[in-house]
Amino acid sequence: MVEQFLGLKLRLLAGAFRRNPWQLVGLVFALLYGLGTSVLVIAGLVSLRFIDIEVARSAEVVFGAVVLVLFAVLPLVLGLDDALDPRRFALFGMSTTRLSVGLGLAALLSVPALVILLIALALIATWSRTGLSVGLAIGSVPVIVVTCVLTARIATSVGAVLLSTRRARDVTMVAGLLLIVCALPVVALLARVDWATDGVAVLSRIERVVSWSPLGAAWASAADGAAGDATGATWKLVIAVAWIGVLAAVWRALVAHALVTPPRQAARRRYAGLGWFDRLPATPIGAIAARGLTYWGRDGRYGMSLAIIPFIPAVMVVALHVGGVPLAQLALLPVPVICLFLSWAVHNDVSFDNTALWLHLAASVTGRNDRWGRLLPVLLLGVPVVVVGSMLSAWAFGSWAVLPSLIGVSGCILLSGLGLSSIMSAAFPYPTVRPGDSPFAQPAGGGSAAGLVQAFSFLLILALSAPAVLFGAFGLLGWPGWHLWSLVAGLGVGLLALVLGTVAGARVYDRRSPALLAAAVRN
Amino acid sequence: MDSGGAETASTAAARPGRPTRSRAAKKPAPAAPREIALRLDGLVKRFDDTTAVAGIDLAVEQGSFYGIVGPNGAGKTTTLSMVSGLLRPDAGSVHIGDLDVWRDPVAAKRLMGVLPDKLRIFDRLTGGQLLYYNGVLRGLDRATVMLRSRDLAAAFGLEDSLGRLVSDYSAGMTKKLSLAAAMIHSPRLLVLDEPFEAVDPVSAANVIEILRRYVTAGGTVVLSSHTMNLIERICDHVAIIVNGAVLSSGTMAEVRGAATLEDRFVELAGGRRAAEGLEWLSSFSD
Numbered sequence: 033m034v035e036q037f038l039g040l041k042l043r044l045l046a047g048a049f050r051r052n053p054w055q056l057v058g059l060v061f062a063l064l065y066g067l068g069t070s071v072l073v074i075a076g077l078v079s080l081r082f083i084d085i086e087v088a089r090s091a092e093v094v095f096g097a098v099v100l101v102l103f104a105v106l107p108l109v110l111g112l113d114d115a116l117d118p119r120r121f122a123l124f125g126m127s128t129t130r131l132s133v134g135l136g137l138a139a140l141l142s143v144p145a146l147v148i149l150l151i152a153l154a155l156i157a158t159w160s161r162t163g164l165s166v167g168l169a170i171g172s173v174p175v176i177v178v179t180c181v182l183t184a185r186i187a188t189s190v191g192a193v194l195l196s197t198r199r200a201r202d203v204t205m206v207a208g209l210l211l212i213v214c215a216l217p218v219v220a221l222l223a224r225v226d227w228a229t230d231g232v233a234v235l236s237r238i239e240r241v242v243s244w245s246p247l248g249a250a251w252a253s254a255a256d257g258a259a260g261d262a263t264g265a266t267w268k269l270v271i272a273v274a275w276i277g278v279l280a281a282v283w284r285a286l287v288a289h290a291l292v293t294p295p296r297q298a299a300r301r302r303y304a305g306l307g308w309f310d311r312l313p314a315t316p317i318g319a320i321a322a323r324g325l326t327y328w329g330r331d332g333r334y335g336m337s338l339a340i341i342p343f344i345p346a347v348m349v350v351a352l353h354v355g356g357v358p359l360a361q362l363a364l365l366p367v368p369v370i371c372l373f374l375s376w377a378v379h380n381d382v383s384f385d386n387t388a389l390w391l392h393l394a395a396s397v398t399g400r401n402d403r404w405g406r407l408l409p410v411l412l413l414g415v416p417v418v419v420v421g422s423m424l425s426a427w428a429f430g431s432w433a434v435l436p437s438l439i440g441v442s443g444c445i446l447l448s449g450l451g452l453s454s455i456m457s458a459a460f461p462y463p464t465v466r467p468g469d470s471p472f473a474q475p476a477g478g479g480s481a482a483g484l485v486q487a488f489s490f491l492l493i494l495a496l497s498a499p500a501v502l503f504g505a506f507g508l509l510g511w512p513g514w515h516l517w518s519l520v521a522g523l524g525v526g527l528l529a530l531v532l533g534t535v536a537g538a539r540v541y542d543r544r545s546p547a548l549l550a551a552a553v554r555n
Numbered sequence: 556m557d558s559g560g561a562e563t564a565s566t567a568a569a570r571p572g573r574p575t576r577s578r579a580a581k582k583p584a585p586a587a588p589r590e591i592a593l594r595l596d597g598l599v600k601r602f603d604d605t606t607a608v609a610g611i612d613l614a615v616e617q618g619s620f621y622g623i624v625g626p627n628g629a630g631k632t633t634t635l636s637m638v639s640g641l642l643r644p645d646a647g648s649v650h651i652g653d654l655d656v657w658r659d660p661v662a663a664k665r666l667m668g669v670l671p672d673k674l675r676i677f678d679r680l681t682g683g684q685l686l687y688y689n690g691v692l693r694g695l696d697r698a699t700v701m702l703r704s705r706d707l708a709a710a711f712g713l714e715d716s717l718g719r720l721v722s723d724y725s726a727g728m729t730k731k732l733s734l735a736a737a738m739i740h741s742p743r744l745l746v747l748d749e750p751f752e753a754v755d756p757v758s759a760a761n762v763i764e765i766l767r768r769y770v771t772a773g774g775t776v777v778l779s780s781h782t783m784n785l786i787e788r789i790c791d792h793v794a795i796i797v798n799g800a801v802l803s804s805g806t807m808a809e810v811r812g813a814a815t816l817e818d819r820f821v822e823l824a825g826g827r828r829a830a831e832g833l834e835w836l837s838s839f840s841d
Contacts, residue, residue: 302718303681309688314697319688323677330679330720388675390641395692396661467675468722546643553674 033126037116037134041141044115063143070147077154085161089255090235092158096176096251097242099151103144103180107187117192118290132287136280139185145177152176155254165258168265175250175272182279189286243268246275316397320405321412324381328409333384333465337377345369363428364438367421371442372493374414375449379456379489381406383464387552393545399538403454407534414446437504437515440522441497447526448496451533452489458541460485461548463555496529497522590652592617592744592775593638598647600633600799607633609799610647615777615792617743620770622790623779624816626824630799631779632672632748638777639669639746651744665693668737670730672748672779676721682708682732683717686739693740700739707735710765712758726753734762738769745769747778751785763789783817797824 077095080088116135126134139145152173159165243252250272256265308322328334345366352362382389392402422438462485500522506514541548593615600608608630615621625631636642638649640656640663649656654663677685683704690700708714711731721729734750745766751759766776767789780786786793787807793816794804802823803810811819 301720303684303720304718306681306684306687309684309691314691314700316692316694319691323680323684323688326684327677327679385677386675388677390669390671390674391676391689391692393641394639394664394667394669394671395689396640396664397692467678546641549641 033130034134034137037138038141041116041138045141066143066147070150074150074154077151078157080158081160085255085259086236087232088158089252089259090232090239092155092255093239093243093248093252094235097247099148100180100183100247103148103184104187107184108191118189118287119293122291128284128288128291131291132280132284135287136182136185136283139181140177142181144184145181148180149173149177155251159254159258161258162260164260164262164265165254168257168269169254171269172250172254172272175269175276178276179246179250179272179279182276182283186279186283186286189283189290244271246271246278249275316395316401317405317408320397320402321408324406324409325412327384331384331467333467333469334377341370341373341377344373360429363425364434367418367425367438368442368445368497370417370421371414371446372449372490374410374417375446375453375493376486376489377453378406378410378450379453379486380461380464381453382457382548383461383552383555384467385552386467386555387549388467389545389549389552393549399458399541399545400534402541403458403534403537406457407450407454407530410446410450414450418442418446433512433515434504434507435515436519437500437507437522440500440515440519441504442522444497444500444522444526445493447523448529448533449489449493451526451529451531451537452492452496454533454537455540456485456489456537458537458544458548461551466555496525499525589616589618591615591650592619592652593777594650595634595638596648596650598634598637598649599645600630600637600642601645607799608637608644611796611799611801613794613801613804615775617775618770618773619775619792620766620790621775621777622786622793623777623796624781624783624786624793624820625779625796626781629796631796633799634796635746635748635777635779636671639667639671640664641669641671641674665740666743668740668742668745670733670737670745670747670750672752676729676733676736678721678724678729681718681720682713682724685721685732686717686736689736690739695740703739707739710761711735712761727755727758730754731758731762742774744775744777747776749780750778751780751782759785783815783820787811787816795820795823 077092080092116138118131118135121131121135155172155176156166156169159169239248239252242248243255249268253265253268253272256262256268306322308325309319312318312322312325328338348369349359349362349365352365353359385392397405418439422435422442425438426432426435500518503514503518503521507518591614593613595611595613598608598611599606611630611634623631623634633642637644638656640649640660643657648658651663651666654666656663677688680688686704686707687700690703691697695703704717708717711734713728713732713735716724716728716732721732724732730750730753734747737745737747750762754762770776778786778790791807792805793807793810795802795810803819807816810816814822
């Protein structure tokens with residue numbers, strides 16, 4: 033039985049190489065890259081043999097904990113296809129224990145398992161200091177390998193269950209992105225540590241906690257042995273082995289669960305009432321706006337582009353702060369940036385409808401109604417963002433005097449951006465991800481035209497906002513009277529651009545609507 | 556169809572004792588020439604170097620049930636897209652009554668209900684939301700839309716599905732919902748492209764009944780299909796389109812002559828291809 037599982041796994045691995053030549057070249061490069069990284073890591077671990085024991089121990093345990101976390105998280109984030117899904121063996125009628133043992137052993141035959149085996153072997157070199165530590169390091173090899181592989185195996189299965197629906201996969205990808213962005217402050221914090229003087233102290237503080245947890249115990253045992261702490265070493269080995277027992281039990285329970293549970297289907301929800309359609313007036317503009325708002329919540333393509341908006345300024349603030357700009361001045365940045373991306377979010381709105389646009393043609397929706405209906409959701413969201421966000425920013429900046437400038441600049445960006453988007457989406461739609469596809473899918477076509485349209489609309493928004501920005505800068509540089517002029521210029525230019533933009537956009541739409549549908553049919 | 560049983564019951568309850576096929580047989584030939592509801596003059600559409608529609612002339616009388624049949628790729632969908640104002644013709648004109656669809660689109664489209672084939676719909680809305688969206692875009696007020704949505708849902712057997720996302724519907728249910736949406740503004744003319752594709756027989760009978768009543772009340776239906784039997788059974792007029800041209804049109808009796816519509820169609824479309832060269836298929840390999 034076990035031989036059959038191992039044989040199956042070997043054939044699957046061999047199958048990975050049976051592809052078309054270019055994929056094979058890519059795979060070989062990926063393997064070389066992985067191999068190169070492993071060699072560097074192993075060299076680093078071996079070099080730890082020759083430095084101070086406390087430093088070596090802190091570095092090794094923290095490194096080990098990070099590796100284990102990667103083994104747990106990567107299968108979830110990458111959403112790997114589980115070739116040895118326990119469910120696929122459900123019809124063979126094997127006992128759960130035999131199946132879980134067989135699949136667990138088969139998981140040892142994989143590239144990540146090979147890498148972790150090499151790393152664990154390198155640790156023997158790291159701790160070749162005393163007889164006890166060498167013995168413990170050798171004993172730790174199977175413990176480390178089994179812990180990592182079982183963790184990855186469990187994560188893959190959990191991922192396969194949790195992420196079996198498309199929506200769940202999208203949500204996880206977004207969550208993963210957000211996690212990365214949220215990790216930036218941590219990175220910024222770490223970047224501010226003066227590694228030359230405090231580095232070791234920080235690491236050893238982390239190590240002291242982690243080494244007693246299942247995350248670090250397997251890695252810390254040999255280190256304790258090298259330091260002469262036989263009791264600590266024993267206990268940590270016990271913790272590590274006991275953790276393997278826990279993992280094995282979890283794995284068996286997962287297999288047992290998977291065998292009797294059909295693949296998850298997306299739940300079919302029922303909606304009472306008409307949602308946004310009940311809340312907005314029963315006019316074409318109201319209905320189109322309600323449709324837009326409804327889609328924001330239900331269509332991953334919109335959710336994705338909106339969810340990402342708050343994080344762009346966050347990244348910018350962190351990056352600039354690390355670069356040395358004081359936080360108080362950076363407080364002025366987020367609201368205008370959010371407005372820029374918010375107004376820009378609808379510049380290709382017609383393309384998102386794909387061929388469903390025919391309904392607007394058949395019902396002869398006028399350009400004016402179509403344009404305003406598409407802008408309204410962004411206005412409903414954007415105006416509160418401008419007002420509340422500017423107040424928060426002024427408070428964080430520490431002076432209410434900048435409030436008019438903030439509202440002027442961000443209001444101008446929002447309104448003129450919407451005006452431009454109105455023209456853009458009717459005049460230069462470019463292919464985008466089709467309805468129902470993953471927001472991360474690549475649209476068919478697109479290419480350079482899309483990039484040009486995006487760059488052009490961005491530049492134009494910035495140009496239109498230049499007066500408000502300039503007057504606001506005068507205000508900041510010591511002539512506070514200019515703040516009010518920034519407000520006037522910003523809202524004035526913004527409103528004018530919005531009105532002219534929607535009028536022009538409506539005209540383009542009225543003239544080109546059959547062409548827009550024809551373009552959507554080609555997409 | 557996942558709620559077939561419920562539909563049968565509701566259909567039967569909606570029209571007690573009414574025999575489904577009685578009308579096709581006793582439909583009288585029109586006595587006096589009626590008003591022309593839809594007229595196509597020299598309609599042409601080219602894509603790159605292929606001509607999809609090569610000069611189509613048709614006149615559809617008001618109150619007729621007009622079928623357009625043709626093989627795959629004959630230009631049915633292209634023609635109906637130009638009729639419904641979705642695809643700009645390269646030459647020729649389309650008139651609804653005396654309104655030119657491409658000169659006076661707003662007024663002309665108001666008279667028309669459209670069911671396109673192979674175009675998407677806003678399927679992340681619920682069925683109820685989609686009906687409402689159609690109605691409001693067509694200029695109806697909230698109370699009217701709600702009332703008509705309820706009636707249409709009952710007539711098409713969709714009452715239990717209005718709260719569900721259209722993307723979760725089966726193909727047949729989506730078709731029925733789109734058909735209901737096309738009727739919500741009570742148009743004079745219905746332009747339906749393949750309205751019965753993927754619709755189960757019970758629902759199809761129900762839809763046909765709804766369309767017949769609509770025609771009896773003076774409405775005009777133009778529909779395309781490649782199922783000859785269905786067209787022959789329900790339509791009183793028919794046009795056969797092959798390679799973007801009308802090969803024959805008129806009342807059902809005129810077009811089919813003594814034969815069935817299918818025989819006539821195959822004859823016009825180039826005859827049956829003798830299944831030569833497949834002799835090996837009848838010498839079974841075992």
